[in-house]
Amino acid sequence: MEPLIVDQSEGIKPQLPSFTQSGLDDFLKIIKERGHEKLVDAAILHGLSLSSLNSHKADNKEVRQLPFEGFEKLQQGGIYYGQCVDGMRDGYGLLYCTNRSGIPLMYLCQWEKGKPTKGCGLGILKDKWNKYEGHFDERYLRTGNGSWEDEIGAWYQGEFKAGMRNGNGKYRNLEGGVYEGQWKADKMSGNGKFEWPNGNIYEGQWKNSNLDGIGKLKYPNGSIYEGGFKDSCEHGQGKLTSTNGQFLVGEWENRGPIGVHNCFTKNGTLLYYYTYNIDGTLVKIVEIL
Template sequence: MGICKSTHIQNQEDLKILQAPILYVKKSPVLGIHRIYIDNLPQLNEFSHMDNQIRRASYRYNENVIYNGQWIGNKRNGVGRLEWKDGTYYEGNWRDDKLDGNGKFVSNNFVIEGQWKKNKLNGYGIYKVDDLYKYEGYWCEDYKLGIGKEYYDDDSQYIGNFDQNVKSGMGIYIWDDGSKYEGMFKQDSFNGVGELKWANGSWYKGEFMNNYLHGQGYYQWNDGRRYEGNYVYDYKNGYGKYFWEDNQKYEGYWKNDKWNGHGILNKSGCVIEGDWIQGKLQIIK
């Protein structure tokens, strides 16, 4: 293998290893504000109509809560509106004193509209908190579960699978500048195989762990440079190939984004094979 007359390598100029900007993924919030009201729904135990016929009536439980709607016996059944003193209300379907069916729950800073079963969100529903957050999708026992969409206050959004309130499974996350990740999620983070595209044109396709580039991957810069190989927590570590302008190439081992270990450099028509430590050539083979 040929040896260049000069083995001096200006690593920072040649490599230009700065990656695209770091992108932050919003966590999926646990939405339970409504439980403060629903866990303490009033019931009527005093004498009233005891037949099984639906009737409509208004009843004030105390100075804080009033109900106007349909009843069967002493229990709210059918369509009705329960309102609290602070203006919070639920309007929709009831069954045996519980929210059951389609209904809308409104408070001073959030709105829930969708399907309920025994006081819990079950089925399709929308949960909006002021202009800060919005979820549209499926629920099971008050947990986000299945396909849904989340919209955040920084104009980013997520479309995909949820499990027990967190992003889990296949999904797409889009930032306000147009950057996009499409792939696997676990516990609200990139985990598994996916593709991340930055707004500046750079992109990465490969393995992720907890939002880090971790495992085998392919990184393409917007100026044509590319890296194929192993990552450990966003750093090139292990074996990899790096290509840049004029068909220049390094193939070998890396540590913390620098050539480290045995490698072969093709630069300006020359071929250098040797051992490297922290990006500096030590021994020529």
């Protein structure tokens, strides 16, 4: 009897192309030739390599290099190197392009039906890199929870909407100040807390990244102002408490007291009436006997 021969190749799907070093090198070479070597350096700094690409890829999708057609503020003429389905970006891949202002960008992320969904976005602004990690919407914009940082040391962790900080988040600026609270359209708006490097601490309401509304500001010397703010200045009805417990109550304008203020002991006993000019200078003191 003839031995039974089984075709073991039956049912085995051909292996689709993976990311290759030559393919990655060609992609990065195009970026360098267009004068954006800094973007390549930033991508490698943040972990771009052949092994990282193949660790993210799906097994059932081919890898190709495709031209980028452009979208809204992203110019056409960019290059995609990554996984595709039916000639469309789908799976894991890299997109290099520039926006309408000429800023070079790279998306290192998952794609679905031609749109980015989740991963990393890099950009070069004034010869410094910035990096975003998180989700993208169908317009290639940051959305949902994510993190952003730049080469100089500023960072943000929190919520995004339509590419802007929106919702709750924590931010550190270049000077070392830290804000934690609410955001709207990329501005500190709502309730939040800011700590300055000089020791000032503010907790309260914000509008368009200004102290605006009701809040409390603690100064480095230990004194505390509680009351109204406008355009980041003490403004409206307020109370200033000194380190010895005495407190001053009255109207404020552009950081200074105006009109008549009542001065109390820490136990609430009225001590003086202070009268201030509109420029904040003290013009009269009346002692309460």
